Amino acid sequence: MKRLFLCAALSLGILGCATSSGLNPTTSKSEFDNTKKIDIKPHGLSCKNTGVYCPTLGFRWEDNSPSTAAAAIRLVILDLYSAQSIGGDYVRIGDLRLKIDGELVTLSPVGSGLTSYNYDKITGRTSTQAYVVPKSLLNKIYSSKETLVQIVTDKGDIEDYIVKPNADTKAYHALNRFLEAIPN
Secondary structure (H helix, E strand, O other), rough: OHHHHHHHHHHHHHHHHHHOOHHHHHHEEEEOOOOEEEEEEEEEOOOOOOOOOEEEEEEEEEEOOOOOEEEEEEEEEEHHHHOOOOOOOOOOOOEEEEOOEEEEEEEOOOOOOOOEEEOOOOOOEEEEEEEEEEEHHHHHHHHOEEEEEEEEEOOOOOOEEEEEEEOOOOOHHHHHHHHHOOOO
16 A cells, blocks of 8 residues: 555646646536536645645636636645545635736636535545636736745735746746637
8 A cells, every 4th residue: 555655646746746747627528408618627736835725726618607718716625634534624715816927816706605525535535616817817927927826825825826937837837728729
């Protein structure tokens, strides 16, 4: 069991070095109402100096949303302690604050704003929240020189970055793949 855990940790460490690697967007179509959805699973921010919590961002677009010019950011916070079976906790996620090239943007959670929680043996405890944003904001983030993130939680604010001079993240490159997949 220890060998399996060690191999998995080494594999994640090796794959984690290249920020441009990651999953591609998936496209699906509902048989119920023919809604087309483009989704990219959450990819990590830098996770440096965030303590035990590692924020990840995923993105979704649907062609039947009230405005096809809108998309969703799916924020998932991984509790690194719970993945190691030594404790850990969920976090209640509130606002998502972005500082895009110096401009502050505050996003409020979708709907009732209730955080969803999940647990599995690989990722441990995860806390998830969604935010609806205009596609133009996603383009602005991707073309920025620096986008910093502040996540308001019941455990305190978590700060990280999507991109900054001379550094980017898997989430930044996932955003690029997502923007290339959705219609203009």
